[in-house]
Amino acid sequence: PPPKPVLLTGASGNLGRMLARELGAAGWTLRLTDIAPFPDPLPPGAVFVRADLNDGVALLRQAEGCGALLHFGGVSVERPFEEVLGPNLRGLYHVYEAARRERARVVFASSNHAIGFHERPREGEPRLDLDCAFRPDGYYGLSKAYGELMGRLYWDKHGVENVNLRIGSCFPKPTDARMLATWLSYPDLVRLVAACVAAPRTGHAVIWACSDNPRSFWGRDHRERIGWRPRDSAEAYRAEVEGRLGDPVAERYQGGAYASIEYSRAA
Numbered sequence: 001p002p003p004k005p006v007l008l009t010g011a012s013g014n015l016g017r018m019l020a021r022e023l024g025a026a027g028w029t030l031r032l033t034d035i036a037p038f039p040d041p042l043p044p045g046a047v048f049v050r051a052d053l054n055d056g057v058a059l060l061r062q063a064e065g066c067g068a069l070l071h072f073g074g075v076s077v078e079r080p081f082e083e084v085l086g087p088n089l090r091g092l093y094h095v096y097e098a099a100r101r102e103r104a105r106v107v108f109a110s111s112n113h114a115i116g117f118h119e120r121p122r123e124g125e126p127r128l129d130l131d132c133a134f135r136p137d138g139y140y141g142l143s144k145a146y147g148e149l150m151g152r153l154y155w156d157k158h159g160v161e162n163v164n165l166r167i168g169s170c171f172p173k174p175t176d177a178r179m180l181a182t183w184l185s186y187p188d189l190v191r192l193v194a195a196c197v198a199a200p201r202t203g204h205a206v207i208w209a210c211s212d213n214p215r216s217f218w219g220r221d222h223r224e225r226i227g228w229r230p231r232d233s234a235e236a237y238r239a240e241v242e243g244r245l246g247d248p249v250a251e252r253y254q255g256g257a258y259a260s261i262e263y264s265r266a267a
């Protein structure tokens with residue numbers, strides 16, 4: 001386990017709860033926080049503090065003495081701009097200010113929705129690399145692009161290390177055909193987060209966070225710097241989900257159904 005305590009925001013969310021359980025079981029000293037109560041028994045050695053990401057002073061206090069901040073908090077699906085603004089934009093600033101003060105590393109749960117308006121590659125077409133443009137598919141995806149750029153800024157200006165995980169679809173198993181490309185297994189995420197914290201130096205890094213899926217949309221990234229490789233694959237679920245398709249806009253773009261929310265562009 002890491003030598004210093006690790007702060008986990010969004011601890012009461014789906015991924016937060018899973019990470020709290022798994023990292024707690026691995027002997028990590030965890031500080032957990034969320035705006036919602038923590039619904040599970042506390043892992044050994046963990047403390048939970050209920051707080052809003054809008055509260056910068058609370059975050060500074062929680063981060064005191066921490067070596068890494070795992071930022072999984074905030075709005076996690078497409079919502080109106082005003083709902084995204086506080087937790088995802090102001091909250092990001094508070095997380096980075098806390099990291100700057102503690103000289104801690106940030107691991108940010110970014111999302112494929114930061115680039116969701118890239119079309120899906122057809123067979124044989126090249127996959128997206130890290131030099132691709134941000135093409136957010138909504139206000140949520142836009143907030144994730146902002147979060148990655150916040151990391152860029154804090155590394156360049158203050159030397160705050162950060163790893164930005166462009167998470168595909170992290171669920172117990174794939175539930176539709178798109179996830180044959182985007183699925184990230186829970187064990188692959190746990191190993192990824194552990195590698196992000198353990199890596200000797202990360203600088204500003206970006207990772208395409210999906211499992212070893214043959215149909216992945218994504219190519220090269222900074223995983224060698226982190227020392228991570230996915231071990232699972234969505235392919236095992238192919239027969240189960242292959243026919244589960246979305247509307248034509250969703251099927252065209254990497255972000256899937258997020259791209260078609262309020263889509264009003266003429267064909």
Ligand code: 15L
Nearest residue numbers: 076077111112113168169170
């Ligand atoms: C996300 O960013 C969401 O948090 C998650 O609920 C899924 O919708 C996922 O993307 C996805 O694209 O499948």
